[in-house]
Amino acid sequence: MSFTSTGNGKAPSGNSFLSTLSGGGLSSGIGMVADAAGMLGNAPGAGLIGGAARAAQLAQTGMSLLGRTPASIADAINGMPGAKSRLTQDSRFVRMESPLGPDVLLVNALVVDEYVSRLPEIHLDLLSHQSEIEIDKIVGQQVSVSLEPKSSGGVFSQLAAGPEIGQRYFQGYVASFGRVGHPGSVTRYEMTVVPWFWFLTRSTDCRIFQNKTAEDILSEIFVELGFHDFEFNLKSEQARLEYVVMYRESYYNFCARLLEQEGMFWTHRYEKDRHVLVIGDTNDLFKPLTPVDTISYYGASAASERNGIDRWDEAFNFRVGKITYRDFNYDTPSSPLMHVEVPTTLKNPNIGGTERYEYHSLYDHSDDGRRYARYAMEAEEAQAHRFKGAGFVQAMTTAGRFRLTNHPVSAYDDKSFVLLHVRHHAVNDYTSQGAEQPYRNSFTCLPVDVPFRPERRTPKPYMYGTQAAVVVGPKGEEIHTDGSRVKVHFFWDRRGKMDGSDSIWVRVSQPWAGAGWGGAAIPRIGQEVIVAFNEGDPDNPVIVGRVFNGEAANPYHGDGGQTMGIRSQTHKGGGSNELRFSDVNGAQEVFMHAQKDMNTVVQDAQSTHVVKGDRTILVSTGNHATEVSTGNMSEAVKGDRTTLVTQGDHKTQVDTGNMETTVAKGDKKLTVAQGNYETTVSVGDQSHTVTQGNTTQKSPAGVHTIEAKELWIKVGGAGGTSIHMTADAIELHKGSSTIRLDAAEIKIQAPNTHINPDNG
Incomplete structure (x- = not known):
């Protein structure tokens, strides 16, 4: 990215100390300062600038503004008589307040970097007449720095003797403090000051937020950590986030990535006694600069030294033509709305053919996808057109906006801009009483009509591998599910109540899953499960396994691994259903147990084929019924068949049709040891045929009774003898001879009749 300069690079006329600060005073315009000012090019980070780099910055500031380094100033003071008397902040441009009291630490040089969506940094080179300050006692303490443009005798006082330039404050906490070089009458120290938001880089945690907006989450964290100086300036309706996980990351990292995800940006507003973290989602966050919001461009004119700017550079940056997001929502897996596209509004040549396509588990609903894609495109477009400048406007701050005037290029003149980065440089020259108090800044800005949106640069934790968790639910319950999902408690969650509120509903991997078919085994409360994360996203867990542990042991643990199976547990009761396989050599077994009913x-x-051995069906208590609704039932036995009813009845019923018992070879025997034997034919006939053999009926100790409407007894076939008995008569037939006996008479018909022939 290159910038087009609209400054001429010439030094202003006159012998002002500011002659070194114009076009070439910062190494070809913006130069080295511009590199650090950047285009928000550095990822938001929590680290402080390194000691060597910090010292180089402060040395550069001294050289640029005074032509001497802070170290050389300290050495010069040490070589002067009455050096300590010079160490006072009275009439000095840059002043400091610290817990050590007035005039203990005096600012030699100051570099301040203000950013949008990045931590600011305040670096100070300090002088003190005390060489043995307990440096560990001041780290973590609050300090403040002020710019006093109307300090007596100062050049700024002479140039800006009006209401246009007011005091400027910077405030924060000491993050690092150290002694530099060899102590003398005057000792040098270096200090780095950070905002309270920086303390969030020092604390890491693992926790879960559910059904809250980003503002709710951030406010909860800030207040919980003891910080209250923050403000939200949000114009868009906030989405309620169902499930947000913070995992093994600093609070700063978590807050920064959440802000970026939800399209919010932030900066700091400095006041005399405090600094405020301000958070917004539109350019309304940037307020007009005070006391003046109109800034004039003076080029190389010395007039720019009076609250103006002398350098203005512009750059365009090629970005991307379209952003496409795609995701999968298992609630609506066939929905086409999980695919969103947002084209750019930029008109650069060849941009239409470029695309940034991302597939990731970031959103669950199409509205979220469109919103996140729009944020990403606005972040791209906010990077496309940037301006950099340099000048003397102390009021410039990243919480502000200004209107540029007096610029020779009409495209810039009378246009408003928002500030994204400001670097302030200031020094005090203690070698001269009431000498110049030089100041200069450089800045990066964006046209106010271009919506600013932060890029998503803060990394989200990636969940490598799997994690153990335990299934949870309401107290007193054994199963807690919405039908196919459960809730879990992660062992790293210190705030989880283990009552079913610990997580979202988490899907459970099954051995087979289809539309109305598959295998299902829902983990129960207290079971340990193995959790994986789709795309490594901590917000997208899925249960992929279940494991035994010391309190939930394998039911077949004692079988040396030779037994496997499935054993359930009755819900809120005892007993279980079970399917077990034993692979013990010589004792292999398949065992099935139903705690109550079993339906096949x-x-x-x-x-069912029993190759060798016995088959036993035992009904201990209850009934055994075999029913063939349509068709036949056949039993074939190559040995004996025994039906034993030890107590109760044996009943065979044929509703419609015939009943036939055939013994092809052998005997049929029916024995009633005690009791009665009864055969009843309600409607129809009964026939008993012995084709060959005898029929014997015996009642040695009883009565044999035959009762019927009619009774026929036939012996000898068609030519034999028959007896016919009815209720009215008895008839005996043999050939043409008949004897009939009724209540009135006896009739005998025969070719010959003999009555008592032997007795004559």
């Missing part, structure tokens, strides 16, 4: 449905054929 076979849509077509069923076959």
